[in-house]
Amino acid sequence: MPEPTIFELSKPNRRGIRYPKPDVPEADLPRDFLRDDLPLPEVSEHEVIRHFTNISQYNHGVDIGFYPLGSCTMKYNPKINEDVARLPGFTSIHPLQPPETVQGALGLMYELQEWLAEVSGFEAVSLQPAAGAHGELTGVLIIRAYHRNRGDEKRTKMLIPDSAHGTNPATSAMSGMEVVELPSDERGNVDLEALKTECDDTLAGIMITNPNTLGLFDENIVEVCQLVHDVGGLVYGDGANMNALLGKCKPALTGIDVMHFNLHKTFSTPHGGGGPGSGPVGVVSELAELLPGPVVVRTEEGDEETPPFYDFHYPEHTIGRVKAFHGHFGMFVRALTYLITLGKDGLRDVAENAVLNANYLRALIKDTYHVPYDRLCMHEFVAEGEWEDAPDIQALDISKRMMDFGFHPPTNYFPLIVHEALMIEPTETETKETLDAVAEAMLQIAEEAHEDPEKLKTAPHKTPFGRLDEVKAAKDLILTTSLPEDYGEA
Amino acid sequence: MYTPHTDADREAMLEAIGVDSIDDLFHCLPDRDLPDLALPEGMTEMEALDELQFIASVNESTQELTSFLGAGAYNHYIPAAVDSLLRRGEFYTAYTPYQPEISQGTLQSIFEYQSLIAALTGMDISNASHYDGATAVAEAVNMALNRYRGRRTKCILSPRLHPQARETVHTYMMGSDLQILGEDLDPEGDPEDLISLIDEETALVIVQYPDFFGQIHDYTALGEAAHEAGAMFGVHINPIALGLLKPPSEFGADIVTGEGQPLGIPLSFGGPYLGIFATKKEYVRKMAGRLAGETVDDRGQRGYVLTLSTREQHIRRERATSNICTNQGLMMLASTIFLSLLGKEGLRELALLNYHKAHYAAEQINTIPGYLASPGKSFFNEFVVHCPRPAAEVNQMLLEYDILGGYDLSESYPGMENGLLMAVTEMNPRYEIDYLIDILAEESDA
Numbered sequence: 001m002p003e004p005t006i007f008e009l010s011k012p013n014r015r016g017i018r019y020p021k022p023d024v025p026e027a028d029l030p031r032d033f034l035r036d037d038l039p040l041p042e043v044s045e046h047e048v049i050r051h052f053t054n055i056s057q058y059n060h061g062v063d064i065g066f067y068p069l070g071s072c073t074m075k076y077n078p079k080i081n082e083d084v085a086r087l088p089g090f091t092s093i094h095p096l097q098p099p100e101t102v103q104g105a106l107g108l109m110y111e112l113q114e115w116l117a118e119v120s121g122f123e124a125v126s127l128q129p130a131a132g133a134h135g136e137l138t139g140v141l142i143i144r145a146y147h148r149n150r151g152d153e154k155r156t157k158m159l160i161p162d163s164a165h166g167t168n169p170a171t172s173a174m175s176g177m178e179v180v181e182l183p184s185d186e187r188g189n190v191d192l193e194a195l196k197t198e199c200d201d202t203l204a205g206i207m208i209t210n211p212n213t214l215g216l217f218d219e220n221i222v223e224v225c226q227l228v229h230d231v232g233g234l235v236y237g238d239g240a241n242m243n244a245l246l247g248k249c250k251p252a253l254t255g256i257d258v259m260h261f262n263l264h265k266t267f268s269t270p271h272g273g274g275g276p277g278s279g280p281v282g283v284v285s286e287l288a289e290l291l292p293g294p295v296v297v298r299t300e301e302g303d304e305e306t307p308p309f310y311d312f313h314y315p316e317h318t319i320g321r322v323k324a325f326h327g328h329f330g331m332f333v334r335a336l337t338y339l340i341t342l343g344k345d346g347l348r349d350v351a352e353n354a355v356l357n358a359n360y361l362r363a364l365i366k367d368t369y370h371v372p373y374d375r376l377c378m379h380e381f382v383a384e385g386e387w388e389d390a391p392d393i394q395a396l397d398i399s400k401r402m403m404d405f406g407f408h409p410p411t412n413y414f415p416l417i418v419h420e421a422l423m424i425e426p427t428e429t430e431t432k433e434t435l436d437a438v439a440e441a442m443l444q445i446a447e448e449a450h451e452d453p454e455k456l457k458t459a460p461h462k463t464p465f466g467r468l469d470e471v472k473a474a475k476d477l478i479l480t481t482s483l484p485e486d487y488g489e490a
Numbered sequence: 491m492y493t494p495h496t497d498a499d500r501e502a503m504l505e506a507i508g509v510d511s512i513d514d515l516f517h518c519l520p521d522r523d524l525p526d527l528a529l530p531e532g533m534t535e536m537e538a539l540d541e542l543q544f545i546a547s548v549n550e551s552t553q554e555l556t557s558f559l560g561a562g563a564y565n566h567y568i569p570a571a572v573d574s575l576l577r578r579g580e581f582y583t584a585y586t587p588y589q590p591e592i593s594q595g596t597l598q599s600i601f602e603y604q605s606l607i608a609a610l611t612g613m614d615i616s617n618a619s620h621y622d623g624a625t626a627v628a629e630a631v632n633m634a635l636n637r638y639r640g641r642r643t644k645c646i647l648s649p650r651l652h653p654q655a656r657e658t659v660h661t662y663m664m665g666s667d668l669q670i671l672g673e674d675l676d677p678e679g680d681p682e683d684l685i686s687l688i689d690e691e692t693a694l695v696i697v698q699y700p701d702f703f704g705q706i707h708d709y710t711a712l713g714e715a716a717h718e719a720g721a722m723f724g725v726h727i728n729p730i731a732l733g734l735l736k737p738p739s740e741f742g743a744d745i746v747t748g749e750g751q752p753l754g755i756p757l758s759f760g761g762p763y764l765g766i767f768a769t770k771k772e773y774v775r776k777m778a779g780r781l782a783g784e785t786v787d788d789r790g791q792r793g794y795v796l797t798l799s800t801r802e803q804h805i806r807r808e809r810a811t812s813n814i815c816t817n818q819g820l821m822m823l824a825s826t827i828f829l830s831l832l833g834k835e836g837l838r839e840l841a842l843l844n845y846h847k848a849h850y851a852a853e854q855i856n857t858i859p860g861y862l863a864s865p866g867k868s869f870f871n872e873f874v875v876h877c878p879r880p881a882a883e884v885n886q887m888l889l890e891y892d893i894l895g896g897y898d899l900s901e902s903y904p905g906m907e908n909g910l911l912m913a914v915t916e917m918n919p920r921y922e923i924d925y926l927i928d929i930l931a932e933e934s935d936a
Binding site: 326 | 493495504506507508512516517520527530531532533535539542543544546547551555557561569575578582584585588589591594599601605606614618623625632654658660661662665708734735736737749756758759771774780781787791794795797813826827830831838839842843847849916
C-alpha cells in the first residue's frame, strides 16, 4: 500500500515545529513584497517522522543487503564516520570564518590532501569538486587551461575509450572539447593501433578509466600514457575504480597526469540516495598551479610548543573555483576517519579483498553467464545477461528477478560494448556466504530463464512495488503535486 | 573491521578462482613491487574517535562564538527530526534510484522535494537538485546557452549575485565563447542599471533575491526588459526569505536557482549544501539534473521513477547539456523534511523572526556614531554596514570579544573597504545583538 504524499497528509493549522516569539520589537514589513499564499503542507512532527520512516522502508541500501552496483563501490559505510561528522566542532563552523578559528578543519583538509596524494602518487590535491562528474569537469578544464596557457589553442581533441565511464563524453563536451571514441582490443585494453592514429598535434588528451568499466586493468596503461605524452597530450584518469588499486598501484606512476577520487566510492562516505558525493582532484606537479582554489597549505611548520598553522591558498594559475566555498567538508571528515582507521595495511587489505570477491563471484557464475574478455578481473566484472536458448530474456529481467532474493541488481546496460551487460562489483565488505548465496540465486535465475521465463519477465514478485511504467511517466510528466484546490475549505 | 574474510575463506576462494595467492590476482599491474604506502598503521575506532574529537575541539564553532556571518551560508536551527531521519540507513546507504521497485523511498522524497520547491518558488517544476547554489547558477547559464543553441552568446550577471556563484560561472564557461557582462557595474547602484546591457545577443540575465547585500528589489522591470529582448530571466534566491516574500515567479522568472543550505543543512564549513533549480514546464527538456515523475506499477499502485533521462549524460553522451549524474540526495532529503516540518506557518514564522531580528540589529547599529546600516533599503536578514574603518579591522576587533562580525566586502568588491555584510538569524538572541552593539559603541568611543 503506497504511502500518501506529504501534501495529502496536510490539514490546516497542523504544525511540525514552533519558533520562539520575537524578543525584539517588530519592524515594519515591506508591504510591496509580501507573498499572498505559501502553499506548503501542514503536518505534525510525528506525521513527518512516520511518513519518511514509512517511505524509507521501500528502499534497498547497503545496510539492508547486497548492493553490487558496478563502478559505484557500494561498500559498507562505517557508523563511526557518521558520528564524527556530526561533532559540533565540524557541523557548526562557517566557511568564511577567519583561519585562526578553524585550524582543526584546515588541518583536517590538509591531512586528507596528503593521504590522497600518497595513495595515488600525485603531487597536489584540491578537495573542492562536489562529485565524481564534477571532478572530471575540473580535470578536463585543467587540461584545457594547460594547453591554452602554453598558447596551444588547437588542442581540442579528447580521446575516450569505449570502456570508459558514461560521464566522460558529456564532461569533455561541456569543456569545449571534441570527443573521439577509441575501441577496445580483444583483451579489453585500449586498442593501441587506434590510439596511434589519433595521436597528433590537435590532441588535448585522453580520458581513461583504469581499471576500466569491464573491471580490467589496462595491461598497456604505461604505453598508452607514453603515446599520448609523446605528442604533447595529457592523460586524465577517472578514479572511480580506485578501490582496486589502494596500496597496490599509484595511478600517477603509470603516467596519469590528473585524476579525480570518489570519496563516496573508495573512501566509504555514504552514497546518500544519490549524493552528496565528493570528487577531489589530484595532479602531477606541472599542473599543481592550475587546481581550483582554495587548497589548504601549511604556512608554519610548528614545533613542540606551537602547533602548525594552516591557511587557504589560491594556486597561481587556478582555473577558478568550481563551486562555492571549499568542497563537501562533511565528506572530508568521514573519509579521513576511514583512512586513519584503515592505515596503510588496511587500505591494501581493501583492494585485495575487493579484487578477491569480484574474482570469486566471477568464478562461481562464469560457466552460466558468459563473461567476455575472460581473464582475471579487478574489483568488478561484466557478464552477459542473455542466452541464445532463452531468447525472451534480457539483462533487465535477470536484474528484476534478483530483487526477489533480497539483492540489489548489478549495473545494467553498461558498458555499452557488452551485450545485455550485468556489471557486478561486490566490494570488499561482503562475506563469502553472501557471495555464495548470490551465485546460487543467479544460477537459479539462469535456470528459470530457460524453463520459466515468465517468472523473470514479471519479476519482481516479492518487493513492495512491481515494475513501474516508465513510458507513462515520460508521457504524463507529472513532476509535482500540490495541496488540493479546495484545501482549507471546510 | 570492515572486511570479513577468515584465512580459511580466503583459501577456499582462491582455490575456486584457480590461483595460488592474492598476489596472483594483481599480476597485470605494471609495478609489482610498489613500496608500502608512507602512511601510519590503522587506528581502532576508539582511537580514531579520540583523534577526531580533538581536531573538532580545535575549531571555534558558532556554538562558542557569537556569529553574524552569512554571505551565502546561514546559521539556522535544525529541528531534531531532520537528522533523526537522515540517519536511517535505508536512505543514506542507498544510491541513485536506478531500480525503482526497490527505491521508492528515495524517489517519493525527490518527488515531494520537487513539489515543495515548486510551491516555494512559484515555478512549475524543479529538478532533484544540484551540488550547491553556485553550480545551480552555472547550470542555469548552461541551460540558457543551450536553449539558443549558440545564437546568443551573452550573459548578464548582477554585481550583487553571490561572488562565488559568478566565479563558478566563469570557470564552467572556460571552454565556451560566452561573454559575461554586468559584474563590473557599481555594486551599490540600481539593479535596473543592468537593463542598458541587455540586447538581442543576451541569453540570460541573473539577479539575486534578496541580493548578496541582503536587499529586496522589485525586479519586474528588469524581467520585462529581458523578455522584450527575447532573453531568459533568472533569479537566485534564499529559500527562507520566500517564507515571507513574494516568489520570483511574480517577477517573470524563467529560472529560479538558490542555495538550499538554510533549509535544515548544517554550516559544515561550506558543504555539502544544496543547489535549488526550478523552471517553467516548457523548459523541462532543456533542464539538466535528475527528475522524478509519477507513474504506476504493474500492480496498479502509484509510484515514481526517474524520468526524461534521455536528457542525461549516460544516454546522450557528448550531446548532453551537462555531465551531472547524481543529485545532492541526502541534502535534498534534509530540506524536504525541514520544509515538511515547518509548513506554511512555520516557514513564515521563521522568516519573520529573521526579518525582525535583523532590522532590530540594523537599527541599533545606526545609533552608533560612524556606523551606517543599510540606509533606506529594504532588506531581509542580512545588511551592509558602512563602518568608520576597514571591515577587516572591525572583524579583528570583534573577534577579540568572541564575535564573528560579518563578511568583509572588500574581499569581493575592492572599492568597499569599510563594508561589512552582517546576517542575523533566529539563532541570535537579543542579548547577542545587544552585546555586539555594546562592543561596537565602546570601541567607537575609544
